[in-house]
Amino acid sequence: MGFEPILTRHVGQPSVLTVEGYRAAGGYAALEKALAMEPEAVIEEVKSSGLRGRGGAGFPAGVKWGFIPKTDQQKYLVCNADESEPGTFKDRVLMEHDPHQLIEGCAICCWAVGASVCYIYIRGEYVRQADVLEAAIRDAYDHGILGSSVLGSGFALEMRVHRGAGAYICGEETGMLESLEGKRGQPRVKPPFPALVGAFGQPTVINNVETLCNVPHIIERGAAWFRSIGTDERNTGPKLYCMSGHVERPGVYEHPIGATLDTLIDDAGGMLGGKPLKAFIPGGASAAILDASHSGLPMDFDSLAKAGSMLGSAAVIVMDEDTCLVRSTLRLARFFEHESCGQCTPCREGTHWAAMVLERIEAGSASAAEAELLLRMTGNMSGTALCALADAAVGPIRSLATSFRSEIDSHLDGAGCPYPARRYFTAGATA
Amino acid sequence: MAEPQARRPAPTLPDELRAELDALRPAYPTSEALLLPALHLAQRHWGGWLPDEAIEAVARELELPPARVYGVVTFYDLYHQKPVGRHRLRLCTNLSCALRGAGEILELLREELGVEEDEVTADGRCSYVQFECLGACDSAPMMMLDDAYHGPLTPAAVKKLLADLD
Numbered sequence: 001m002g003f004e005p006i007l008t009r010h011v012g013q014p015s016v017l018t019v020e021g022y023r024a025a026g027g028y029a030a031l032e033k034a035l036a037m038e039p040e041a042v043i044e045e046v047k048s049s050g051l052r053g054r055g056g057a058g059f060p061a062g063v064k065w066g067f068i069p070k071t072d073q074q075k076y077l078v079c080n081a082d083e084s085e086p087g088t089f090k091d092r093v094l095m096e097h098d099p100h101q102l103i104e105g106c107a108i109c110c111w112a113v114g115a116s117v118c119y120i121y122i123r124g125e126y127v128r129q130a131d132v133l134e135a136a137i138r139d140a141y142d143h144g145i146l147g148s149s150v151l152g153s154g155f156a157l158e159m160r161v162h163r164g165a166g167a168y169i170c171g172e173e174t175g176m177l178e179s180l181e182g183k184r185g186q187p188r189v190k191p192p193f194p195a196l197v198g199a200f201g202q203p204t205v206i207n208n209v210e211t212l213c214n215v216p217h218i219i220e221r222g223a224a225w226f227r228s229i230g231t232d233e234r235n236t237g238p239k240l241y242c243m244s245g246h247v248e249r250p251g252v253y254e255h256p257i258g259a260t261l262d263t264l265i266d267d268a269g270g271m272l273g274g275k276p277l278k279a280f281i282p283g284g285a286s287a288a289i290l291d292a293s294h295s296g297l298p299m300d301f302d303s304l305a306k307a308g309s310m311l312g313s314a315a316v317i318v319m320d321e322d323t324c325l326v327r328s329t330l331r332l333a334r335f336f337e338h339e340s341c342g343q344c345t346p347c348r349e350g351t352h353w354a355a356m357v358l359e360r361i362e363a364g365s366a367s368a369a370e371a372e373l374l375l376r377m378t379g380n381m382s383g384t385a386l387c388a389l390a391d392a393a394v395g396p397i398r399s400l401a402t403s404f405r406s407e408i409d410s411h412l413d414g415a416g417c418p419y420p421a422r423r424y425f426t427a428g429a430t431a
Numbered sequence: 432m433a434e435p436q437a438r439r440p441a442p443t444l445p446d447e448l449r450a451e452l453d454a455l456r457p458a459y460p461t462s463e464a465l466l467l468p469a470l471h472l473a474q475r476h477w478g479g480w481l482p483d484e485a486i487e488a489v490a491r492e493l494e495l496p497p498a499r500v501y502g503v504v505t506f507y508d509l510y511h512q513k514p515v516g517r518h519r520l521r522l523c524t525n526l527s528c529a530l531r532g533a534g535e536i537l538e539l540l541r542e543e544l545g546v547e548e549d550e551v552t553a554d555g556r557c558s559y560v561q562f563e564c565l566g567a568c569d570s571a572p573m574m575m576l577d578d579a580y581h582g583p584l585t586p587a588a589v590k591k592l593l594a595d596l597d
């Protein structure tokens with residue numbers, strides 16, 4: 001393979017958990033370098049690297065930073081460490097094994113956009129990771145990397161870990177801002193965009209953990225180096241893929257963006273028990289399900305979009321030939337039903353009805369007309385709601401009803417589920 | 432006509448909680464932003480859940496209407512409004528865990544503990560719920576036992592975990 005891991009190079013090296021150890025491994029040189037640059041030059045470098053957001057939407061990070069007004073208003077960086085997209089666990093690994101890489105990326109971003117406060121919004125369940133981060137932040141304060149004068153530059157920066165309390169919708173950036181402000185995590189109407197009116201009404205950058213972890217490397221090794229990694233000019237840099245489901249060794253695997261499923265299944269030790277691949281989800285619960293014929297497709301933003309799915313959070317969920325896709329989709333539908341914040345009728349009602357119809361299909365009590373209804377409902381949910389959760393919920397359902405229509409048909413009119421009666425699937429979270 | 436009820440004293444936060452909360456104040460520009468941290472602290476103090484007393488104390492401390500605090504408590508899955516076991520199990524049953532046998536672990540929990548989801552065992556020792564993806568699908572099927580992650584779970588591993596609970 002020949003690719004040296006970049007973002008995960010410190011995994012399994014506990015020495016980098018301290019400032020001293022991280023520095024010994026070359027850490028904080030990028031921050032030093034950035035502080036000697038004009039903020040605008042840092043933004044230009046990140047723009048020119050082509051780095052796109054790793055949280056799901058793939059928006060160019062440098063462009064987003066450029067939207068922050070060059071005024072002397074209070075500005076914030078909120079790092080999105082909510083990581084709740086089913087199948088995703090890369091940010092957990094990054095925070096647990098290399099917290100200073102993230103702190104360094106956040107600090108560089110704050111310097112670039114003129115933010116003096118950074119909140120790392122971490123999902124409430126990541127207790128251990130919050131502890132690791134907090135210890136690292138304390139250590140960084142003690143070494144003058146955070147606080148009143150970052151590395152003696154005179155630039156003042158405060159950094160705090162803020163714990164969420166269990167709600168997928170708080171991963172949506174404006175839901176996250178509401179939650180940070182102490183409210184229910186219900187997404188806001190946009191515009192105004194957070195770059196102008198964000199946390200506490202102030203200009204705010206929101207970036208994913210993995211996005212920010214790329215930043216020190218871009219500053220240290222240059223945009224041209226970063227662009228040389230990946231599929232093309234629009235898909236650059238290293239990418240963490242979260243392999244789960246029916247593979248022998250689930251885990252995070254790092255590649256130049258654009259790895260194929262075939263490569264990733266190899267990394268993960270092959271299919272579980274050597275069973276044939278049936279289908280996979282390339283980018284988390286919100287992505288359309290793809291069949292095995294796509295296993296050679298480069299998994300980058302554009303190739304997956306062209307194939308009708310998305311890279312999303314690069315949560316790759318692998319399903320073998322014995323997997324019932326109706327049941328799998330039903331489980332995801334129940335997730336979205338549970339996580340809809342309820343503000344928008346098409347989302348609140350649509351996620352509920354979709355789950356009910358899928359349940360009837362799985363039980364064998366639905367007819368072809370109901371299968372059609374399912375597809376119509378997804379039409380009513382697309383583009384009709386405030387945030388992208390409704391569209392996300394549609395992703396797997398629509399692919400089931402179109403690309404895998406025979407899976408539905410085989411269940412209809414009393415037939416019931418033709419797959420082995422695995423007791424795998426449950427009703428989902430109720431609490 | 433009903434007798435006017437004796438007013439019970441408004442609940443307040445214990446001093447040590449207030450001190451912890453005060454230490455966080457400089458981190459935020461508004462006191463409302465302390466609400467999630469305050470509820471986490473209060474829940475820890477009140478034995479893993481938030482009785483009305485706790486919610487009202489937090490509301491008072493942060494000068495927020497209680498209704499607002501209730502609204503927040505009911506929004507988030509990690510806050511509880513009824514008693515939980517001394518140990519709390521959150522079993523992930525989302526897709527990646529389901530594909531690796533979470534359903535069987537759920538049945539095992541029900542059998543071993545003899546209670547339904549979200550009920551507390553008679554000895555007060557534990558309660559369990561299904562949970563959405565916990566961000567640890569690399570160790571599917573997995574669960575959270577109090578603050579710690581455990582996985583991949585096998586029936587034997589689960590039995591041992593349960594047997595070791597105090």
Ligand SMILES: Cc1cc2nc3c(=O)[nH]c(=O)nc-3n(C[C@H](O)[C@H](O)[C@H](O)COP(=O)(O)O)c2cc1C
Pocket residue numbers: 052053054055056057058059061080081082083084085168169170171172173174206207208209211212387388389392
């Ligand atoms: C329902 C929903 C859930 C989301 N969850 C997450 C999440 O857990 N983590 C994340 O980084 N981004 C999540 N996002 C994307 C964020 O809204 C936002 O685009 C991202 O944090 C921006 O950072 P990036 O540009 O660095 O990717 C979610 C979006 C939606 C609509």
Ligand code: SF4
Pocket residue numbers: 169186187339340341342343344345347348385386387388389390
């Ligand atoms: S689309 Fe759904 S989750 Fe998003 S704001 Fe509307 S109801 Fe809430």
Ligand code: FES
Pocket residue numbers: 086087088523524525526527528529563564565566567568569571573
């Ligand atoms: S699906 Fe169980 S931890 Fe992700």
